Amino acid sequence: MLAGRLTLDMNDNLHQLRCFGCGVRIRGDQAGSIFRCKDCGDLFEVEYPGWGLVGGTDRPNAGALKWLWRERRASSEQLDHSGVWRFREMLPILDSFGNAVTLREGNTPLYHLPRAAKALGVDQLFAKHQGMNPTGSFKDTGMTSALSVAKERGFEWVACASTGNTSAAMAAYAARAGLKCLVLIPQGKIAWGKLAQAMDYGAVTCQLKTDFDGCVKVLSTIVQRAPIYLLNSVNPYRLEGQKTPALEIAEYFDWSAPEHLLVPGGNLANSSALGKGFREMKELGLISRLPKISVIQAEGANPLVRSFLANDGQSMEPVAANTRATAIRIGNPASWRKASRVIHETGGWCLDVSEGEIAVAKAELGREGIGSEPASAVTLAGLKKLVAQGKVAPSDTVVLLLTGHTLKDADYTIDFHRGTLLKPEEAEPVLPEIAALRRDAVEVEATPDAVLKALKEIQDRWIQR
Numbered sequence: 001m002l003a004g005r006l007t008l009d010m011n012d013n014l015h016q017l018r019c020f021g022c023g024v025r026i027r028g029d030q031a032g033s034i035f036r037c038k039d040c041g042d043l044f045e046v047e048y049p050g051w052g053l054v055g056g057t058d059r060p061n062a063g064a065l066k067w068l069w070r071e072r073r074a075s076s077e078q079l080d081h082s083g084v085w086r087f088r089e090m091l092p093i094l095d096s097f098g099n100a101v102t103l104r105e106g107n108t109p110l111y112h113l114p115r116a117a118k119a120l121g122v123d124q125l126f127a128k129h130q131g132m133n134p135t136g137s138f139k140d141t142g143m144t145s146a147l148s149v150a151k152e153r154g155f156e157w158v159a160c161a162s163t164g165n166t167s168a169a170m171a172a173y174a175a176r177a178g179l180k181c182l183v184l185i186p187q188g189k190i191a192w193g194k195l196a197q198a199m200d201y202g203a204v205t206c207q208l209k210t211d212f213d214g215c216v217k218v219l220s221t222i223v224q225r226a227p228i229y230l231l232n233s234v235n236p237y238r239l240e241g242q243k244t245p246a247l248e249i250a251e252y253f254d255w256s257a258p259e260h261l262l263v264p265g266g267n268l269a270n271s272s273a274l275g276k277g278f279r280e281m282k283e284l285g286l287i288s289r290l291p292k293i294s295v296i297q298a299e300g301a302n303p304l305v306r307s308f309l310a311n312d313g314q315s316m317e318p319v320a321a322n323t324r325a326t327a328i329r330i331g332n333p334a335s336w337r338k339a340s341r342v343i344h345e346t347g348g349w350c351l352d353v354s355e356g357e358i359a360v361a362k363a364e365l366g367r368e369g370i371g372s373e374p375a376s377a378v379t380l381a382g383l384k385k386l387v388a389q390g391k392v393a394p395s396d397t398v399v400l401l402l403t404g405h406t407l408k409d410a411d412y413t414i415d416f417h418r419g420t421l422l423k424p425e426e427a428e429p430v431l432p433e434i435a436a437l438r439r440d441a442v443e444v445e446a447t448p449d450a451v452l453k454a455l456k457e458i459q460d461r462w463i464q465r
């Protein structure tokens with residue numbers, strides 16, 4: 001209680017924006033409607049100048065922070081119940097933390113994955129499940145931070161282009177804050193669960209006859225013509241909330257980092273945000289080393305992988321994206337430079353995985369009782385490759401960042417188990433795995449005898465395998 005009040009009385013807003021490309025620094029409210037540098041066109045990053053000065057009054061003290069954040073777990077203040085705002089000293093972006101719009105996001109579970117660990121020969125394998133957030137994806141952690149800024153700055157309208165999860169999160173937080181919101185989504189290319197959420201929370205939803213990258217283009221013109229606050233991840237305040245799972249992970253491991261963190265790559269903001277979180281923790285003395293952060297993309301939407309193969313992530317060519325993991329069906333990711341820096345500075349890797357590998361990895365996670373979106377399962381598929389390449393040692397601690405809830409895209413799961421998801425050539429390299437994992441529902445007469453007979457037949461089939 002006392003700890004919460006202490007910080008609310010302080011000057012909450014200590015940030016400025018720094019251009020990632022040319023390094024120019026501006027005030028937070030000078031960023032313009034598309035959040036791109038007027039000089040070089042690159043994205044901004046939030047920075048806290050007071051942190052640099054060791055011994056300075058604005059530099060948080062690592063020991064005091066750890067104590068304060070632990071105390072807040074027992075606090076009855078609403079803000080302390082948020083896994084994002086519990087760490088608010090790490091994101092002093094609001095004039096008053098009292099303006100924070102929260103749905104009790106964060107505080108997500110870190111599950112041990114004993115079966116996958118055993119199969120891969122890795123002792124310590126965990127899944128940080130960001131799909132256990134209020135709207136079922138990691139986007140909530142970034143939405144609570146950026147939408148709070150929109151509200152504090154007096155905007156009435158907010159907007160995003162989305163593959164589905166950003167729009168679901170934005171719509172929910174806008175509804176909480178009493179703001180109006182506009183969603184642009186690619187027609188027919190997002191999972192129904194996500195579209196349903198945007199409608200449920202009262203968004204104005206436009207389905208455009210284009211892909212995600214096309215929606216982004218249309219929206220950047222709209223926000224320059226109308227007073228609408230852009231909540232795509234080019235907005236640097238999104239990343240401030242999205243970096244907090246890094247704090248939760250470090251706190252779980254008693255303020256140390258795992259050896260490896262694997263993150264799905266779409267628009268590449270999440271990997272950038274988590275890298276920023278670990279970097280800042282190291283700068284402030286909260287942890288002593290960084291995890292290796294690896295970004296995993298789908299083969300059909302792999303512009304960063306191609307960039308690393310071509311020139312070690314120095315430049316990137318957009319691709320025409322196609323994958324059934326629709327959340328990461330993105331060909332021209334906005335935050336690729338930031339993500340490339342994170343991979344370089346942490347010593348991680350960038351790799352891609354096939355449609356078959358994604359489907360199998362998702363079913364394997366399911367078998368551990370951990371449902372997830374297909375886009376999340378790229379992490380387990382990617383880990384298999386890193387282990388096979390000898391890049392992960394058996395004694396390493398590994399965390400997979402799962403980004404979305406399994407119910408977001410139930411069609412994908414049902415199609416997999418019915419055997420209609422993959423084309424024969426996609427399934428062919430993973431046929432034995434698929435056969436072991438598929439659990440189609442069987443139609444049976446409504447009698448105990450019929451159900452017991454079906455059960456016996458299924459068990460006999462398992463034994464034959």
Ligand code: F0G
Pocket residue numbers: 137139161162163164165166167233264265266267268269270271327328373375376403404
């Ligand atoms: N996983 C899920 C479930 C996602 O929804 C996304 C992105 C990602 C991974 C990739 O994260 O873009 O930060 O690299 N979804 C966005 C959206 C683009 O509109 O919901 P990223």
